[in-house]
Amino acid sequence: MKARVFITLKPGVLDPQGKAIHHALEGLGFAGVNDVRAGKMIELDLADGTSDCDIEDMCRKLLANTVIENFRIERLENA
Amino acid sequence: MKSAVIVFPGSNCDRDLATALELVTGRKPEMVWHRDSELPEGVDFIGVPGGFSYGDYLRSGAMAARSPIMRAVTDAANRGVPVIGICNGFQVLTEAGLLPGALMRNARLSFVCRPVPLRVENSQSLFTSAYNAGEEIAFPVAHHDGNYQADDATLDRLEGEGRVAFRYLDEVNGSARSIAGILNDAGNVLGLMPHPERVVEPAHGGTDGRRLFEGLLEAVA
Numbered sequence: 001m002k003a004r005v006f007i008t009l010k011p012g013v014l015d016p017q018g019k020a021i022h023h024a025l026e027g028l029g030f031a032g033v034n035d036v037r038a039g040k041m042i043e044l045d046l047a048d049g050t051s052d053c054d055i056e057d058m059c060r061k062l063l064a065n066t067v068i069e070n071f072r073i074e075r076l077e078n079a
Numbered sequence: 080m081k082s083a084v085i086v087f088p089g090s091n092c093d094r095d096l097a098t099a100l101e102l103v104t105g106r107k108p109e110m111v112w113h114r115d116s117e118l119p120e121g122v123d124f125i126g127v128p129g130g131f132s133y134g135d136y137l138r139s140g141a142m143a144a145r146s147p148i149m150r151a152v153t154d155a156a157n158r159g160v161p162v163i164g165i166c167n168g169f170q171v172l173t174e175a176g177l178l179p180g181a182l183m184r185n186a187r188l189s190f191v192c193r194p195v196p197l198r199v200e201n202s203q204s205l206f207t208s209a210y211n212a213g214e215e216i217a218f219p220v221a222h223h224d225g226n227y228q229a230d231d232a233t234l235d236r237l238e239g240e241g242r243v244a245f246r247y248l249d250e251v252n253g254s255a256r257s258i259a260g261i262l263n264d265a266g267n268v269l270g271l272m273p274h275p276e277r278v279v280e281p282a283h284g285g286t287d288g289r290r291l292f293e294g295l296l297e298a299v300a
Contacts, residue, residue, distance in 0.1 A: 013183075013228065014183070014186065014226075014228070014253070016183075016184050016185070016186050016187070016188050016226075016253070017184060017188070020188055061145075062137070062141065062145060063137070065138055065141065065174065065181055067173075067179075067180060067181045067228075067229070068181045068183065068228060
Protein backbone atom coordinates (compact mmCIF):
# COMPACT_ATOMS: atom_id res chain seq x y z
CA MET A 1 0.00 0.00 0.00
CA LYS A 2 1.28 3.43 -0.84
CA ALA A 3 0.45 6.79 0.62
CA ARG A 4 1.48 10.27 -0.34
CA VAL A 5 2.04 13.03 2.16
CA PHE A 6 1.78 16.58 0.87
CA ILE A 7 3.56 19.13 3.04
CA THR A 8 2.77 22.79 2.55
CA LEU A 9 3.64 25.97 4.38
CA LYS A 10 0.82 27.26 6.55
CA PRO A 11 -1.12 30.18 5.11
CA GLY A 12 0.54 33.44 6.08
CA VAL A 13 4.02 31.90 6.43
CA LEU A 14 6.34 33.70 4.02
CA ASP A 15 7.52 31.40 1.23
CA PRO A 16 10.68 32.87 -0.32
CA GLN A 17 11.07 29.89 -2.68
CA GLY A 18 7.51 30.27 -3.94
CA LYS A 19 8.19 33.96 -4.52
CA ALA A 20 11.34 33.24 -6.51
CA ILE A 21 9.49 30.68 -8.65
CA HIS A 22 6.74 33.24 -9.20
CA HIS A 23 9.26 35.82 -10.41
CA ALA A 24 10.90 33.27 -12.69
CA LEU A 25 7.54 32.36 -14.25
CA GLU A 26 6.86 36.04 -14.87
CA GLY A 27 10.33 36.39 -16.36
CA LEU A 28 9.45 33.61 -18.84
CA GLY A 29 6.42 35.61 -19.92
CA PHE A 30 3.70 33.59 -18.14
CA ALA A 31 1.04 36.13 -17.28
CA GLY A 32 -1.78 35.59 -14.82
CA VAL A 33 0.10 33.74 -12.09
CA ASN A 34 -1.30 35.30 -8.93
CA ASP A 35 0.81 33.49 -6.36
CA VAL A 36 3.11 30.45 -5.99
CA ARG A 37 3.57 28.34 -2.87
CA ALA A 38 6.19 25.57 -2.88
CA GLY A 39 5.89 22.43 -0.81
CA LYS A 40 7.02 18.82 -0.90
CA MET A 41 5.53 15.42 -1.49
CA ILE A 42 6.75 12.29 0.25
CA GLU A 43 5.68 8.87 -1.03
CA LEU A 44 5.54 6.10 1.54
CA ASP A 45 5.43 2.39 0.74
CA LEU A 46 3.66 0.93 3.76
CA ALA A 47 2.77 -2.45 5.17
CA ASP A 48 -0.87 -3.37 4.56
CA GLY A 49 -3.00 -2.35 7.48
CA THR A 50 -1.02 0.76 8.39
CA SER A 51 -3.65 3.03 9.90
CA ASP A 52 -4.32 6.69 9.14
CA CYS A 53 -3.43 7.29 12.74
CA ASP A 54 0.05 5.80 12.22
CA ILE A 55 0.66 7.96 9.14
CA GLU A 56 -0.50 11.07 10.98
CA ASP A 57 1.88 10.20 13.78
CA MET A 58 4.75 9.99 11.25
CA CYS A 59 3.78 13.42 9.92
CA ARG A 60 3.64 15.02 13.34
CA LYS A 61 6.83 13.43 14.65
CA LEU A 62 9.04 13.89 11.61
CA LEU A 63 7.70 14.55 8.14
CA ALA A 64 6.18 17.98 8.82
CA ASN A 65 7.23 20.73 11.19
CA THR A 66 3.78 21.72 12.43
CA VAL A 67 5.09 25.08 13.66
CA ILE A 68 5.20 26.24 10.04
CA GLU A 69 3.79 23.43 7.90
CA ASN A 70 0.49 21.67 7.25
CA PHE A 71 0.24 18.14 5.87
CA ARG A 72 -2.33 16.19 3.90
CA ILE A 73 -2.32 12.42 3.49
CA GLU A 74 -3.52 10.72 0.33
CA ARG A 75 -3.80 6.94 0.24
CA LEU A 76 -3.19 5.18 -3.07
CA GLU A 77 -5.32 2.09 -2.48
CA ASN A 78 -4.33 0.11 -5.55
CA ALA A 79 -0.67 0.95 -5.66
CA MET B 80 33.56 22.99 33.65
CA LYS B 81 32.96 19.62 32.03
CA SER B 82 31.50 20.19 28.59
CA ALA B 83 30.29 18.00 25.77
CA VAL B 84 30.01 18.81 22.07
CA ILE B 85 27.57 16.75 20.04
CA VAL B 86 28.82 15.56 16.65
CA PHE B 87 26.38 14.66 13.87
CA PRO B 88 27.34 13.47 10.40
CA GLY B 89 27.74 16.78 8.58
CA SER B 90 28.61 18.90 11.61
CA ASN B 91 31.46 21.21 10.66
CA CYS B 92 31.77 23.66 13.57
CA ASP B 93 32.20 21.00 16.24
CA ARG B 94 35.97 21.42 16.39
CA ASP B 95 35.74 25.23 16.36
CA LEU B 96 33.38 25.03 19.32
CA ALA B 97 35.61 22.53 21.11
CA THR B 98 38.65 24.78 20.55
CA ALA B 99 36.83 27.83 21.92
CA LEU B 100 35.62 25.87 24.96
CA GLU B 101 39.08 24.52 25.67
CA LEU B 102 40.59 27.99 25.31
CA VAL B 103 38.18 29.52 27.80
CA THR B 104 37.64 26.67 30.26
CA GLY B 105 41.09 25.08 30.09
CA ARG B 106 39.49 21.69 29.60
CA LYS B 107 38.92 19.75 26.40
CA PRO B 108 35.26 18.98 25.87
CA GLU B 109 34.15 15.43 25.24
CA MET B 110 33.00 14.88 21.67
CA VAL B 111 29.80 12.84 21.70
CA TRP B 112 28.66 10.98 18.59
CA HIS B 113 25.00 11.28 17.52
CA ARG B 114 24.41 7.54 17.84
CA ASP B 115 25.42 7.52 21.50
CA SER B 116 22.48 7.43 23.84
CA GLU B 117 24.19 8.82 26.92
CA LEU B 118 26.13 11.95 27.76
CA PRO B 119 29.35 11.79 29.78
CA GLU B 120 28.67 11.50 33.50
CA GLY B 121 28.42 14.84 35.31
CA VAL B 122 28.44 17.04 32.23
CA ASP B 123 27.98 20.77 33.07
CA PHE B 124 27.44 22.13 29.60
CA ILE B 125 26.35 20.83 26.19
CA GLY B 126 27.12 22.43 22.83
CA VAL B 127 25.16 21.58 19.68
CA PRO B 128 27.39 22.86 16.87
CA GLY B 129 26.88 24.34 13.46
CA GLY B 130 27.15 22.56 10.15
CA PHE B 131 24.87 20.68 7.83
CA SER B 132 23.81 17.70 9.91
CA TYR B 133 22.47 14.86 7.75
CA GLY B 134 22.94 17.11 4.71
CA ASP B 135 19.98 19.25 5.83
CA TYR B 136 17.71 16.45 4.54
CA LEU B 137 13.97 17.01 5.00
CA ARG B 138 14.50 20.29 6.91
CA SER B 139 17.64 21.77 8.49
CA GLY B 140 18.13 20.06 11.83
CA ALA B 141 15.14 17.72 11.42
CA MET B 142 17.03 14.43 11.27
CA ALA B 143 19.57 15.39 13.94
CA ALA B 144 16.77 16.34 16.33
CA ARG B 145 15.54 12.72 16.19
CA SER B 146 18.94 11.10 16.70
CA PRO B 147 19.50 8.96 19.82
CA ILE B 148 21.76 11.47 21.62
CA MET B 149 19.11 14.20 21.44
CA ARG B 150 16.93 12.29 23.90
CA ALA B 151 19.76 12.54 26.42
CA VAL B 152 20.31 16.22 25.55
CA THR B 153 16.60 16.92 26.07
CA ASP B 154 16.63 15.13 29.45
CA ALA B 155 19.72 17.09 30.51
CA ALA B 156 18.17 20.39 29.38
CA ASN B 157 15.04 19.57 31.37
CA ARG B 158 17.23 18.98 34.43
CA GLY B 159 18.69 22.48 33.98
CA VAL B 160 22.02 21.67 32.30
CA PRO B 161 22.97 24.66 30.09
CA VAL B 162 22.72 23.88 26.37
CA ILE B 163 23.78 26.12 23.50
CA GLY B 164 22.79 25.53 19.88
CA ILE B 165 24.74 27.54 17.33
CA CYS B 166 23.58 27.89 13.72
CA ASN B 167 22.61 24.34 12.69
CA GLY B 168 22.56 23.63 16.43
CA PHE B 169 19.83 26.28 16.83
CA GLN B 170 17.88 24.58 14.03
CA VAL B 171 18.30 21.23 15.81
CA LEU B 172 17.04 22.65 19.13
CA THR B 173 13.91 24.14 17.53
CA GLU B 174 13.24 20.87 15.67
CA ALA B 175 13.69 18.98 18.96
CA GLY B 176 11.14 21.24 20.62
CA LEU B 177 13.64 22.66 23.13
CA LEU B 178 13.12 26.15 21.69
CA PRO B 179 9.99 27.60 20.09
CA GLY B 180 9.61 28.68 16.46
CA ALA B 181 11.39 27.55 13.31
CA LEU B 182 14.29 28.61 11.09
CA MET B 183 13.27 29.00 7.50
CA ARG B 184 15.09 29.73 4.25
CA ASN B 185 16.65 33.23 4.27
CA ALA B 186 14.16 35.76 2.94
CA ARG B 187 16.37 36.66 -0.03
CA LEU B 188 17.22 32.98 -0.63
CA SER B 189 20.96 33.56 -0.61
CA PHE B 190 23.49 32.02 1.74
CA VAL B 191 24.68 34.79 4.08
CA CYS B 192 28.31 34.62 5.21
CA ARG B 193 29.70 37.74 6.90
CA PRO B 194 30.21 39.36 10.29
CA VAL B 195 26.98 40.97 11.49
CA PRO B 196 26.37 43.57 14.17
CA LEU B 197 24.19 42.39 17.04
CA ARG B 198 22.67 43.90 20.13
CA VAL B 199 22.74 42.02 23.43
CA GLU B 200 19.12 42.30 24.54
CA ASN B 201 19.37 40.32 27.76
CA SER B 202 22.55 40.47 29.82
CA GLN B 203 21.10 38.52 32.76
CA SER B 204 21.18 35.03 31.27
CA LEU B 205 23.65 32.22 31.93
CA PHE B 206 25.17 32.91 28.52
CA THR B 207 25.19 36.70 28.37
CA SER B 208 26.17 37.85 31.86
CA ALA B 209 29.59 39.04 30.68
CA TYR B 210 27.97 41.55 28.29
CA ASN B 211 26.21 44.80 29.09
CA ALA B 212 22.52 45.12 28.28
CA GLY B 213 22.15 46.91 24.97
CA GLU B 214 25.82 46.39 24.08
CA GLU B 215 26.61 46.19 20.38
CA ILE B 216 28.86 43.35 19.31
CA ALA B 217 29.71 41.49 16.11
CA PHE B 218 29.65 37.74 15.41
CA PRO B 219 29.97 36.11 11.99
CA VAL B 220 27.00 34.34 10.41
CA ALA B 221 27.16 31.59 7.79
CA HIS B 222 23.76 30.16 6.98
CA HIS B 223 21.07 29.57 4.41
CA ASP B 224 18.20 28.84 6.81
CA GLY B 225 18.41 31.50 9.50
CA ASN B 226 15.08 33.23 9.03
CA TYR B 227 13.53 32.90 12.49
CA GLN B 228 9.75 32.66 12.46
CA ALA B 229 7.13 32.04 15.13
CA ASP B 230 3.52 33.13 15.57
CA ASP B 231 2.84 36.57 17.04
CA ALA B 232 1.79 35.19 20.42
CA THR B 233 5.11 33.31 20.74
CA LEU B 234 7.11 36.35 19.61
CA ASP B 235 5.28 38.57 22.12
CA ARG B 236 5.96 36.08 24.87
CA LEU B 237 9.67 35.87 23.98
CA GLU B 238 9.94 39.66 24.04
CA GLY B 239 7.87 40.06 27.21
CA GLU B 240 9.86 37.46 29.12
CA GLY B 241 13.25 38.83 28.08
CA ARG B 242 13.99 35.69 26.10
CA VAL B 243 15.34 37.48 23.02
CA ALA B 244 19.06 37.24 23.82
CA PHE B 245 20.50 38.76 20.63
CA ARG B 246 19.01 40.88 17.88
CA TYR B 247 20.43 41.75 14.44
CA LEU B 248 21.14 45.43 13.93
CA ASP B 249 20.76 45.23 10.17
CA GLU B 250 18.78 43.09 7.75
CA VAL B 251 20.40 39.64 7.55
CA ASN B 252 17.89 36.93 6.74
CA GLY B 253 14.32 38.17 7.23
CA SER B 254 13.97 36.96 10.83
CA ALA B 255 10.82 38.08 12.64
CA ARG B 256 11.63 41.12 14.78
CA SER B 257 15.30 40.75 13.76
CA ILE B 258 15.72 37.92 16.28
CA ALA B 259 19.20 36.35 16.19
CA GLY B 260 19.08 34.27 19.38
CA ILE B 261 16.52 33.15 21.96
CA LEU B 262 16.38 31.49 25.36
CA ASN B 263 13.99 28.79 26.58
CA ASP B 264 11.59 29.64 29.40
CA ALA B 265 13.92 28.28 32.10
CA GLY B 266 16.84 30.28 30.66
CA ASN B 267 19.24 27.33 30.39
CA VAL B 268 18.93 26.75 26.64
CA LEU B 269 20.20 29.31 24.12
CA GLY B 270 19.89 29.04 20.35
CA LEU B 271 21.49 31.56 18.02
CA MET B 272 22.39 31.71 14.34
CA PRO B 273 25.61 33.81 14.63
CA HIS B 274 28.84 32.03 15.63
CA PRO B 275 30.41 33.22 18.91
CA GLU B 276 33.01 30.42 18.71
CA ARG B 277 34.46 32.00 15.57
CA VAL B 278 35.47 35.22 17.36
CA VAL B 279 37.39 34.19 20.47
CA GLU B 280 40.98 35.16 19.58
CA PRO B 281 42.42 38.38 18.09
CA ALA B 282 43.58 36.42 15.05
CA HIS B 283 39.92 35.72 14.28
CA GLY B 284 39.36 39.41 13.62
CA GLY B 285 37.38 39.89 16.82
CA THR B 286 36.94 38.55 20.32
CA ASP B 287 33.31 39.42 21.05
CA GLY B 288 32.34 35.75 21.27
CA ARG B 289 34.82 34.95 24.00
CA ARG B 290 32.76 36.62 26.72
CA LEU B 291 29.82 34.33 26.03
CA PHE B 292 31.94 31.34 27.08
CA GLU B 293 33.61 33.26 29.91
CA GLY B 294 30.22 34.31 31.32
CA LEU B 295 28.98 30.75 31.04
CA LEU B 296 32.07 29.40 32.79
CA GLU B 297 31.58 31.85 35.65
CA ALA B 298 27.88 30.99 35.94
CA VAL B 299 28.48 27.23 35.92
CA ALA B 300 31.66 27.03 38.02
